[in-house]
Amino acid sequence: MTLKGIAVSPGIVIGKVFLLNIESFIIPKIAIKEEEVANEIERFKQVLKQTNEEIISIQKKLNRELGSKHSDIFNAHLLILDDPVLTEQMTDKIKKRKLTAEYLFQQVMRNYEKAFSEIDDAYFKERISDIQDVGKRIIRNLLGRKKANLANLKEEVIVVSYDLSPSDTALMGKEKVIGFATDIGGKTSHTAIMARALEIPAVVGLEKITVKAKNDDLLIIDGDKGIVIINPRRQVIEKYYKKREEDLKFNRELKKLRTLPAQTKDGYPIEITANIELPEEIDSALKEGAEGIGLYRTEYFFLNRSVLPTEEEQYQAYKFVAQKMNPHPVVIRTVDLGGDKFLSHLNIPSEMNPFMGWRAIRFCLARPDIFKIQLKAILRASRYGKLKIMYPMISSAEEFKQANRVLAEVKKELKEQNIPFDKEVEIGAMIEIPSAALTADILAKEADFFSIGTNDLIQYSLAVDRVNEKIAYLYEPNHPAILRLIKIIIEAAHKEEIWVGMCGEMCSEPVFIPLLLGLGLTKFSVSPLMLSRVKKVIRSLSLKEAKVAAKEILNLETIKEIKHFSRIRFKEAMLNFC
Amino acid sequence: MSSIIKKKVIIKNRLGLHARPAALFVQLANKFESDISIRKEEQGVNGKSIMGVMMLAAGKGDEVEIEANGKDARKAVEELEKLLMSNLEG
Numbered sequence: 307m308t309l310k311g312i313a314v315s316p317g318i319v320i321g322k323v324f325l326l327n328i329e330s331f332i333i334p335k336i337a338i339k340e341e342e343v344a345n346e347i348e349r350f351k352q353v354l355k356q357t358n359e360e361i362i363s364i365q366k367k368l369n370r371e372l373g374s375k376h377s378d379i380f381n382a383h384l385l386i387l388d389d390p391v392l393t394e395q396m397t398d399k400i401k402k403r404k405l406t407a408e409y410l411f412q413q414v415m416r417n418y419e420k421a422f423s424e425i426d427d428a429y430f431k432e433r434i435s436d437i438q439d440v441g442k443r444i445i446r447n448l449l450g451r452k453k454a455n456l457a458n459l460k461e462e463v464i465v466v467s468y469d470l471s472p473s474d475t476a477l478m479g480k481e482k483v484i485g486f487a488t489d490i491g492g493k494t495s496h497t498a499i500m501a502r503a504l505e506i507p508a509v510v511g512l513e514k515i516t517v518k519a520k521n522d523d524l525l526i527i528d529g530d531k532g533i534v535i536i537n538p539r540r541q542v543i544e545k546y547y548k549k550r551e552e553d554l555k556f557n558r559e560l561k562k563l564r565t566l567p568a569q570t571k572d573g574y575p576i577e578i579t580a581n582i583e584l585p586e587e588i589d590s591a592l593k594e595g596a597e598g599i600g601l602y603r604t605e606y607f608f609l610n611r612s613v614l615p616t617e618e619e620q621y622q623a624y625k626f627v628a629q630k631m632n633p634h635p636v637v638i639r640t641v642d643l644g645g646d647k648f649l650s651h652l653n654i655p656s657e658m659n660p661f662m663g664w665r666a667i668r669f670c671l672a673r674p675d676i677f678k679i680q681l682k683a684i685l686r687a688s689r690y691g692k693l694k695i696m697y698p699m700i701s702s703a704e705e706f707k708q709a710n711r712v713l714a715e716v717k718k719e720l721k722e723q724n725i726p727f728d729k730e731v732e733i734g735a736m737i738e739i740p741s742a743a744l745t746a747d748i749l750a751k752e753a754d755f756f757s758i759g760t761n762d763l764i765q766y767s768l769a770v771d772r773v774n775e776k777i778a779y780l781y782e783p784n785h786p787a788i789l790r791l792i793k794i795i796i797e798a799a800h801k802e803e804i805w806v807g808m809c810g811e812m813c814s815e816p817v818f819i820p821l822l823l824g825l826g827l828t829k830f831s832v833s834p835l836m837l838s839r840v841k842k843v844i845r846s847l848s849l850k851e852a853k854v855a856a857k858e859i860l861n862l863e864t865i866k867e868i869k870h871f872s873r874i875r876f877k878e879a880m881l882n883f884c
Numbered sequence: 885m886s887s888i889i890k891k892k893v894i895i896k897n898r899l900g901l902h903a904r905p906a907a908l909f910v911q912l913a914n915k916f917e918s919d920i921s922i923r924k925e926e927q928g929v930n931g932k933s934i935m936g937v938m939m940l941a942a943g944k945g946d947e948v949e950i951e952a953n954g955k956d957a958r959k960a961v962e963e964l965e966k967l968l969m970s971n972l973e974g
Binding site for chain 1: 911914932934935938941
């Protein structure tokens with residue numbers, strides 16, 4: 307049986323299913339004697355205390371490893387343990403019904419689950435998972451049972467679960483776990499990030515994998531295509547074994563590159579940094595040999611939550627990233643809300659044309675309260691490493707200066723409060739709007755650096771909505787207009803002697819790498835997963851030849867000609883990619 | 885001196901008494917000695933119980949009644965009312 311989900315961590319793996327958290331406890335109904343009642347109540351209270359300690363210790367562990375954002379999840383769990391009604395109900399029930407605490411507790415939990423599932427509100431319904439998580443922990447402790455132990459696995463397994471929580475992965479014996487397959491999740495869910503950090507294949511969002519797969523079933527995970535096959539036929543297994551061998555061979559080649567410099571064949575050094583979304587991705591970035599973080603997106607602080615992030619919360623995350631990457635640089639992009647991502651908790655009316663609407667730096671300038679908190683957090687963290695600040699969606703030099711005035715106010719406040727920060731923090735502009743590209747010469751006098759965001763630059767320049775399927779074919783990095791704009795940006799930066807990099811998807815596509823090199827780009831920022839591949843291509847190229855080719859391409863008039871030229875001239879680069 | 889204080893409040897916060905606001909409410913309620921309950925229509929729950937308060941599923945515009953019974957009842961109701969009237973996003 308084949309299930310389709312979302313591919314979040316590449317590679318192929320074949321192995322046995324280990325169902326996690328799908329354990330069903332069969333709890334027998336056992337009566338207790340009158341004289342045991344007091345003891346049973348006391349035992350229940352002890353278990354609550356024990357569970358409380360367990361959660362606090364997991365929370366501390368996560369705090370150390372991942373920062374407070376992830377450990378906060380457990381605050382809700384602690385409150386549930388402290389719930390006076392829960393203790394009261396249990397005390398009453400034990401006294402009246404004279405049954406074991408685990409049996410009664412399971413009934414209480416079922417009632418809560420039922421009550422919550424009947425609430426006509428998705429947000430409340432989701433709380434069931436918190437209650438279940440705590441509930442299972444309590445029952446396990448009442449039974450004196452350890453959690454289905456992923457720490458002492460005897461053989462390699464693929465973990466199949468509804469979802470993986472930080473507490474699951476924190477306690478996992480990582481060397482025996484060879485893949486993840488889950489019912490829910492997306493590219494930035496905890497499961498996805500952990501899989502990439504552990505370099506094991508993973509597919510999430512499979513919806514019913516926990517129902518379809520049983521313990522010890524044979525499972526194939528294709529983390530490139532997002533496919534999971536349960537109990538595959540022999541031919542299929544053989545096909546995948548072969549593919550896996552090829553993959554592993556290719557990956558071994560790539561791994562060798564991790565410690566090698568990103569240098570062209572003719573000896574020019576190129577810098578490859580990583581794009582990240584969450585602090586936890588730093589490990590993957592470092593492992594892949596990133597020479598810094600070229601784009602640290604900060605939207606996740608603001609999305610899917612009901613309260614604005616505090617300065618302290620942001621500061622802790624930025625400090626963590628700065629310290630871990632030190633002495634390498636980290637470019638933090640100030641929050642890019644709007645467009646397709648908006649805060650659920652601010653009352654912001656939906657717009658007809660959100661991509662051209664109130665978003666990114668425009669939003670931040672209109673809401674200095676939110677903007678200042680972020681700037682303050684970044685500046686405070688700046689003394690722990692080499693942080694740089696980048697404003698998204700800059701459309702003119704005036705806008706850039708306006709943002710800098712807010713930054714100056716924040717710096718002044720920090721100075722007045724004697725809070726130390728790095729006074730040399732570089733401030734750059736993300737160049738993703740055509741007006742900024744065309745006035746890059748003016749902007750370059752204000753900014754310390756540029757980073758070209760190709761996804762939006764293409765969408766705005768060609769007036770193509772990226773998500774509209776009918777016109778998706780018009781979204782084309784090979785358009786002569788795009789190549790010219792990139793050239794203008796790079797040349798303007800070089801003329802003012804500021805550095806310029808690219809953080810869009812274009813610079814991780816093999817066919818564009820020689821062209822971009824030829825246009826003078828020396829800094830590429832790509833997803834950690836693409837890092838070694840991009841490096842492999844760069845190491846196969848001669849900068850001199852790339853420059854000649856780029857010049858010829860700029861003389862071509864149509865997309866078709868450009869594609870044709872690239873295909874022939876850059877064949878080698880593309881072959882090096884896979 | 886023990887007393888019973890009641891107060892009706894209309895929830896202003898857009899999210900109502902969702903997880904985090906509910907947690908704030910319960911944490912504050914637990915600071916008082918008085919017994920505290922919160923009622924929406926015919927459903928009443930212990931104001932010190934996180935699961936109880938969440939199960940009320942009180943949304944924006946809902947009217948709830950806070951009731952405190954004990955020595956610090958007046959202060960408890962005052963502060964809890966203040967919390968419900970604020971945007972609860974502290």
